[in-house]
Amino acid sequence: MSITKNEIKLIKSLAQKKGRQQERLFVVEGIKGIREFLDSEFVLYQLYATDAVFDAETRLISQKDLQRISALKTPNTAVAIFKIPNSKSVIKSSLVLALDDVRDPGNLGTIIRLCDWFGIDHLVCSLETVDCYNPKVIQATMGSLTRVQITYTDLEDYLEQSKLEIFGTFMEGNSIYSGALPEEGIIVMGNEANGISSKIERLVNKKIGIPRFGNLKATESLNVATATAIVLSAFKGQYY
Structure with a gap:
């Protein structure tokens, strides 16, 4: 037919x-x-x-x-x-990943796969973050979207109401390798070009960063998906 x-x-x-x-x-x-x-x-x-x-x-x-x-x-x-299923309520405990205005479909798709790989059950996205049902995101997730719960919400409001410790990734943040990391909390990753916005930064309890090991230390920043992989590995690796 x-x-x-x-x-x-x-x-x-x-x-x-x-x-x-x-x-x-x-x-x-x-x-x-x-x-x-x-x-x-x-x-x-x-x-x-x-x-x-x-x-x-x-x-x-x-x-x-x-x-x-x-x-x-x-x-x-x-x-x-x-x-498209109805949205579920946001998890109030465990380790949650939050995205502040991530715009690239390939980055979001890779981050969803990373959540699947590292056992992050819930991904919270700002309303400005690219749609997880975008065809390019779907292709990039390679099926991981079926195993990660994704919620789009007012990120500022969500963080203000949460009782979990909030970690934000910044270039000047304390090294993720410098101390113990908790099993519960919210990890915020920022926009590809501008990082975490000022309105979200004010809600961050602890600023964390990935140290540069290169001799020249000339690289400006890491791709947000690459940074997410390193940060999740650091958090999850302590309890493996």
């Missing part, structure tokens, strides 16, 4: 945040990624594939139709649409 113009229009609209918010749907491409979501709590809306490779109900389409609905230069067998 050929894919209809209305279906193509719907799928194309989900490439934009406005379309995803309006329809409460998002797109996943590729066999591996789709299987991760099918095996999770996410609810399938529609599944298109050129071959019957899934146990779920599938609309078989031609390669030409797949190319028409895919956002990839080289489409990979299948495109699925899933429903």
Whole structure:
């Protein structure tokens, strides 16, 4: 059965945040990624594939139709649409990662994978942070989005109400290797270009940083996803 113009229009609209918010749907491409979501709590809306490779109900389409609905230069067998779930309440204990205005989809996708790897169950994002259902974020997470709870909220308000210790990452912060780090708390990572905003900085209890070991010490800063990996490793490594 050929894919209809209305279906193509719907799928194309989900490439934009406005379309995803309006329809409460998002797109996943590729066999591996789709299987991760099918095996999770996410609810399938529609599944298109050129071959019957899934146990779920599938609309078989031609390669030409797949190319028409895919956002990839080289489409990979299948495109699925899933429903965006309702937001859950933010965890009030444990180790939480918070993002202050992270804008790059690749960075967010990598950070979600890092949360999955280091056992961070909850990621809190400011309202300005890139949408986790952005197609580029979905691709970068490689399925980890199914195992990390993500909440978008007013970050300033969330931090003001939290009773957990708040750690902020700064160039001038104390070395993450200089003392014991707790099992519970909130780690805030900042914007790619500007770091943590002033309104969030005032709420930080402890400023932490990654020391530079290079002889010249000329590198201005680390990529936020790279910095996140190092910081999470330092926090989690103490209790491994």
